[in-house]
Every structure is written in C-alpha cells, then in structure tokens.
Amino acid sequence: MVQRRVAITGLGLVSPYGGDLADFFARLCAGESAIRHLQTDDRPRPLSMPFVGCPGFDPDAALGRPLAAMMDRFAQLGTAAAFAAWDDAGLPRAGDGRDAWGVSWGTALGGTLAYEKGYRELWQQGRERISPLSVVLGMNNAANSHISIQLGLGGVSMSHTVACASSAIAIGEAFRRVRSGEATVMLTGGSDVPQAYGVARAWEALRVLAPGDEQSSAQACRPFAADRRGLVLGEGGAALVLEDWDHAVARGARIHGEIAGYGTSCDHSHLVRPEAAGQVRALRLALADAGLDTADIDYVNAHGTATAEGDPVEIAALKQLFGDGAVQLPVSATKSMHGHLLGAAGAIEAIATVLALREATIPPTAHLTDDNLDLGCRGVDHVLTARRDVPLRAALSNSFAFGGSNAVLAFRAVPR
Template structure:
C-alpha cells in the first residue's frame, strides 16, 4: 500500500512584502490578504529602449534578496532563483527544520532522503537578455562570465539542493504555467512510492523581462489597464475579461511522508492525495476540454475521492476569452449536478499569472483554504459571464467557516500540459 503525504511547510515571496513590516514567513499573511480580496496588481512601466511598455502586473517590489539570502549568495543567482530560494528557505523553516550556514542541515533525515522538485517556465532568461543588450546596445565584446550558470533553468533547484543539503533527486520541470504544479505532483509521487521522506517542491519565475513583456503583448492576451484601473484588470469569468496579468514570484511546499511527519510531531497543514497530468495533444495554445477532464479525473482517482467530495476548486482561470469557458465546461463535465454547489474561484484575479510559479502559489492557497476553513474569492467578479455559469463562483467575498474536506488546484498550460493537484484537510 502506498503511503500518505503531508504538507508540513509553506513559503512564498509575497507581493505584499514590505507592507506593515512583514518580510518573511508571510504565507499566512498572503492568504488572508487574498481572502480579503486585496489586489497585488498595479501598473508597471518598463524603462527600456526603444519603447517603454505599461501593463498591469504583479511585482515583488518589497523583496530584498541580499537581506533574505546574503550578498554573496544573491550575486550567484538570477532573480527567478533568488525568489525561489527565498521561498524554499521560508518553507523549510516553517516545517520546523533548521537551516545551517554550510549546506549540512540533515535534520530531515539523511541527505539521501530529502530532495527538491522545482518548476519554472522561463528560468534565468534575464541573464541572456542582458547578454544581448551587452552586445547590441552597449557594444561589448563578451557577456558576463557567469551567464550560463545564472541563466540555466535548473539554477533554483540546484541552489536549494546545495544550501539545504538535499542529496536525493534535484529535478526541474518546465511545462509553461503548469511547471510548479507538475513539480509538486511528481514530488508527491516520489515520496508516495518510497523514493524520499521529504521533498521541497514549488516554482519560481521572473516574467517582467522586457523581451517577455513585449512577446506577451504581441500575442494580444494581456489585460489592458491604466493607473486607475490596473488593480482590477484581471477579471476571470467576467463578461468584460480582457486577458491575463503577468506577475513574478515564488512559492514552495514541504511535502513529507506522513509517518515521518507524525513521528517528529510536525504541524500538518493538509494532505496531498492525488495528481493528474496529461497532454491535450491538440493545439499549442488552445485549451482542450477533454484533456482537462481527463486530468481532473486522474487526480480524483489517485486521491480516492468521489466528485461529490470536492468542495473547492482553485481554477486556472486566466481571464482569457477562450480559456475560462472551457475550464468551466470541463468542471461541469466531471462534477455534473454537484458543480452547481461546488465553490470555484480564480485567485489570479488578485495575484496575477506567475507563469511557472503559478501552480505553487495556487497550491499554497488551496492548502491554506483547507487549513483555515476559508475559501478565497475571485476578486472583481461582480457579474459572471453566461459562458462561465454552472458552478458556485465565490464572488468578491471569501467563504468563511466552509468546512471543505477536499479541494483541487488546476493548472492548464500552453503546449497542452495539464496538471491537477488534489488535497484533503488534515485529519
């Protein structure tokens, strides 16, 4: 019989950091702000030549990597890795493990029993963008000598492994905006089949590089907005939805063999019980209902959950014209009449789309929804598009005292990659 897997630690680089002097271990603060409907979205204007771009976006402006990680370590990492390592450190300590100064923690058991699974869509792209600028804008003859190790996609996972002394697997998953969910799901299965006792799982991305912003602008899927309207620019399921909002950030979960966690008297936030992953194999950017349905059903089957037992779904909900109705249709297809009573919200409305980090941020929020008996809302949802009807949308105001016993977190990505995580309340 396969074992159970607990979530024992949470960490996030919080876009609200810096407010009220909250700078570390802010997962709970982040959850309560999202539950209160507070938006982290503001207008972001690049200063780049040849043409600045102004878009609604989410930035971790209060994140000070040198304070969180130390100057020497910060200098060895690109921003996506800085964000990821900071989130992983917070989650590690939140789980009750002690981080040493010399990568020799070992308190989670032997080094071979603990590993890392990390997701990123873009990795250290900023390092290579700077290299192109050095050549073409500044006329330099060479790029910075650390560009390769700064830019490699597995940099975050490598630093987490080294700094925390994790000698089990160190794997990086890159499947667009399902990256972090895939990392968490694969880490869950690794523990469940006895491959590790503890895994640091999550994701990070820094999406606001100039080339990335211009590329998304060219795709014409970014939400419009100005200084006055930016905070409400992301409107999943709304008739006036106009596209997604880019963001940067990171989140990490500590996944742990259940018996191992109980033996050390760890706090258990929730149980991760199932994971569904597949490929639509239909289209590079157009979501597919059948693929989403299959991934949801896979997660339910592995978790030994009936559709009627799911009380909450943290939807992928990117606020695109085509994507939102397809996801709701998939939910209706899986859950049937129960869908009309099942709470659904898209927290991207408040924290934006963090690409490879999104699945971890939303998994963290789903875990805390179970932990606090509070379901966060879809912010700014004063009206539901008829094409997105048929589920119990949580609109503007959180559902408190929800007593939900099981929940899903959906991640559906470009390229046809679908990843669904199933969680149960700790008991």
C-alpha cells in the same frame, strides 16, 4: 507496493503583498489585488502594463549578498521561498541523512533576465564579453540546484518546464516520490520572473494581456467576467515541503494538510487553444489517484486566467465532470489578485488551496459579481467578491498550460 500518506509540513513564498503567509492569505480572502501598473524606461518603446511584482523583496537580506550574487532573480525568489518553507517545516538548514531527500522545481522561463542582460551588453552597449556567470545564472535548473546545495539535499534535484503547469507538475512528481517511499522529504514549488523586455513583448504580441493604467490596473484581471480582457503577468516564488506522514508525525511536525492525488494529461490538439476533454482527463486522474469522488470536493482553485478562450473551457470541463453537482461546486480564481506567475502559478495556487482547507475559508474571485459573470462561465458556484467561511474536506487546484499540458492536484484537510 505500499503507498505512504504525504503530509505538507512547510509552506513558503515571496509574497506580492510583502508580508508573510498569514498576511498573504488574509489579503486574498479580503479580495485585495496585488496588481499594479508597471512603467519602464526601455527604448525604443517603454513597457506600460498591469503587473504583479515583489518590490519589497531584498535578495541580499533574504539570502546574503554572496549567494544572491550567484543567482538570477528567478532563483533568488525561488530559493528565498524554499528557505521560508523549510523553516516553516521546522527543519534545520544543515543536517545529515539527507541523501534521499530531494528537490522538484518548476519554472517556465528560468534565467531569461540573465540572458537579456547579456544581449543588452553586447548589442546596445557594444561590449565584447559578458559575465562568465551568465550560463549558471540563466540555466533553468539553477533554482533547484542552489536549494539542494544550500540545504544539503542529496536526492533527486530536477526542474520542470511545462509553461503554466510547471510547478504543479513539479509538486505532483515530488508527491509521487514521497508516496512511493523513494524520498522521505521533497522540497517543491516554482519561481518565475517575466519582466524581461522580450518576454513581455512576446506576451503582448499574443494579444492575451489585459490592458490597464495607474487607475485601472488593480482590477485588470477579471476571470470569468463578461468584460474580461486577458491575463496579468507576475513574478514570484512559492514552495512546499512534502514529507512522509509517519516521519512528520514522529518528529512532531505541524501538518498544514495532505496532498492526496495528482493527475496530468495532454490535450494533444492545439498549442494554445485549450480543450475540455483533456482537462477532464486530468481531473478524473487526480480524483482517482486520491481515492476521492466528485461529491468529496468542496472547493476548486481554478486556473482562471481571465482569457476569452480559457475560462469557459475550464468551466465546461468542471460541469462535464461534476454533472448535476457542478452548480453546488465552489470555484474561485486567485489569479484575479496575485496575477499569473507562469511557472510559479501552480505553486502559489497550491499554497492558497492548502490554506483554504486549513482555515476553512475560500478566497473569492476578485472583481466578479453576479451582474458581470459571463454567460459562458455559469453553471458552477462562483465565490464572488467576498470570502466564504465553510467546512472543507478536500479541494482541487487546476493548472492548464500552453502546449495542452494539464495538471490537477488534490488536497485533503487535516482534522483539527
């Protein structure tokens, strides 16, 4: 079978910083945190936690009020990001000949806000009925369905729910369809909104959320630091347009980068405790799929959640795979700034990785210095505190999820 090259021609997101792609990447490279303190008035106990929101996002302005009203917030964020990526790719919103073009989307939570709203109306407000739109607002495939309808994409329209690896797997599966020739164009990415009270309390009960207040929340997420206290949840949407390389060149599209490989595996050992061996398998598969060697990799965007259990296992996996070369392997965790977007994490980190390759600039792990680097996380070349400008040929983006599901994406830079 002839395998086609796959170009990345569109990037789009709803940025937690409120700006565009250039602003997003500039702030990452500056080590600027988007994490703020979230305080709600919920009863019986308000939420008080570090959080990454998108307060500047106006769904009516981005989508139009009639369309926005048909969506839960996760679908609003996802569709807005998808539209931004589509426009960035220079593709018209309407057109013919798209019966083989498709959507592959990731979300861990789907429309949980819609369901929670129904619970509140029934149990707290004593209503006998909830909105008849609740099912279509809450279904996990709402985002990809709306994207397919709005852009006239008649090929596959699928959603992937694989916890924190959801959108990385969605991107990988989209990549495979374009590479095989099954689809000429795939719009892919992910979106999630974990503000539902029950969701936030569930994560809190796991004891993996970083504490913080108005003064400390911006520095609450500290991957690989000895004093790390846990992850920080965030909302958002991020999207990429993947396109057959020859098709992209023929229409004169700008190519941000190339997606070259995808590897996935399962630890098959524990629901929440990661295992280095499973991560190594996914890393090896991604490299082999891309036709790359460890010596070709100039950067790894780490999963890096800032949990006591996860960070050292990921570093151990990198050290096992890269061997003696690990000490020269640049690694950073951008979750230190944009938080953990759950099902959208793989997509926003894929965008960060593609931009790093395109701009030859590695964003840092914010709040991490050599003085507070955990002994158990040493052995790779952590990009500390400040951006690093360096030529980049290829990079990996890691997504390692609860359930033991691992996904690794491999990207190549496009010569300028």
